[in-house]
Amino acid sequence: MMPDCKTSDRNPLIACLLSMAATGLGHIYCGRLVKGLILFFASFAFGPIIVAAANSGASNLMLAIVIGSLLFMLVLYVYAVVDSGLLARKLRTYQLKDYNRWYLYLLLIVVAASYPTNYAHSIRSHVLQAFKVPSVSMSPGILPGDHILLNKTIYKTQAPQPGEVVIFTYPDDRRLNYVKRIVAMPGDTVEIRDNVLLVNDRPLDVPIDQASALDFKT
Amino acid sequence: MKNEQEKIYNEWIRRRQFVPVPEGISERVMSKIAKQPARGRFDLPVAYRILSSHPVQWAAALGALSLGLFRLSYITTVLLSP
Numbered sequence: 001m002m003p004d005c006k007t008s009d010r011n012p013l014i015a016c017l018l019s020m021a022a023t024g025l026g027h028i029y030c031g032r033l034v035k036g037l038i039l040f041f042a043s044f045a046f047g048p049i050i051v052a053a054a055n056s057g058a059s060n061l062m063l064a065i066v067i068g069s070l071l072f073m074l075v076l077y078v079y080a081v082v083d084s085g086l087l088a089r090k091l092r093t094y095q096l097k098d099y100n101r102w103y104l105y106l107l108l109i110v111v112a113a114s115y116p117t118n119y120a121h122s123i124r125s126h127v128l129q130a131f132k133v134p135s136v137s138m139s140p141g142i143l144p145g146d147h148i149l150l151n152k153t154i155y156k157t158q159a160p161q162p163g164e165v166v167i168f169t170y171p172d173d174r175r176l177n178y179v180k181r182i183v184a185m186p187g188d189t190v191e192i193r194d195n196v197l198l199v200n201d202r203p204l205d206v207p208i209d210q211a212s213a214l215d216f217k218t
Numbered sequence: 219m220k221n222e223q224e225k226i227y228n229e230w231i232r233r234r235q236f237v238p239v240p241e242g243i244s245e246r247v248m249s250k251i252a253k254q255p256a257r258g259r260f261d262l263p264v265a266y267r268i269l270s271s272h273p274v275q276w277a278a279a280l281g282a283l284s285l286g287l288f289r290l291s292y293i294t295t296v297l298l299s300p
Contacts, residue, residue: 013275020282046293070294077286116289120296132300147300 006096015088018105019081022112025105026084031097039080040108046073047119054127054153062128063149127152131167131177138165138179148179160185162199 010030019026024039046069053065131148142148142165150167160166162182170176184190184199191198198204268274 013279017278017282020279020286023286050297066297070290070297073293074290077290081286113285113289117292117296120293124296128297130298130300149298 007093008096008100010088010091010094012085012088015084016081018109019084020077021109022105023077023080025108025112026080027087028099028108029105030084030087030091031094031100032087033097033099039076040112043073043076043080043112044116044119046070047116047123050123051127054151057151057154057157062151066128066149131179133179138181141165141181142179 015026015029017026018029022040023043024036024041027033027036027039029036049069050062050066053062129150129152131150133142133144133146133148136144148167160182162185165179165181167177167179170178183197183204189198189200191201196203
């Protein structure tokens with residue numbers, strides 16, 4: 001007695017299209033469930049990588065990590081599309097699996113379309129945000145037009161210190177963000193006398209040429 | 219009351235016989251009515267032929283490609299634009 005199994009050809013074009021819509025879905029369409037799921041979840045890896053890097057305090061590496069994560073996503077995307085197309089071309093007769101269902105494909109496409117974009121917004125709100133400096137108030141350490149990548153997680157584990165450059169929301173207008181250097185802590189006395197900045201009656205001397213070498217934190 | 223309605227109906231039928239109608243009108247009308255259900259019916263082979271046609275395949279490919287690229291560019295914009 002013949003076993004009850006449905007067979008179907010695998011169309012390379014459909015495999016490529018599914019991989020374009022959701023990374024790894026083309027492999028699932030071709031019966032490579034594990035590889036497909038690995039590719040699918042790997043395409044979301046940029047989020048946890050960025051969050052982990054931000055929490056580890058690697059502020060100076062943040063830009064490289066963000067760009068690296070995005071490039072990784074792009075490479076993964078191209079690889080998944082090409083590989084699923086080649087895989088579908090190799091398969092002559094394919095025995096349909098339980099998971100070869102159109103509604104599962106649709107579900108993965110919806111997740112792939114919505115989850116990373118929401119995650120990116122969440123990262124922007126709570127972890128990392130890019131700014132462009134419009135004014136000369138921090139010149140020459142920070143010039144107008146400079147781009148700053150802000151790590152919002154730093155001060156969850158440590159207190160701000162004098163000398164650090166921070167970005168904060170202007171209290172009188174919550175739409176504005178200011179970038180300034182901390183010169184004193186709560187309880188300190190700050191005074192400007194004869195164009196000299198005094199903190200607790202002692203002149204504060206931060207060489208201008210060292211300003212840009214300091215860490216930028218929020 | 220019922221007799222009144224029946225009378226009106228019979229009168230209408232009688233007068234209708236004097237209205238000049240073109241030859242074979244009933245057959246023409248009926249053939250049109252017979253064709254109508256075919257218009258709204260979902261024909262699977264026809265749908266398959268349309269979906270597997272080259273323009274639709276190209277449109278689907280471009281749609282999926284743009285969906286994937288849009289996702290990447292959107293994430294990049296959210297993370298790196300001021």
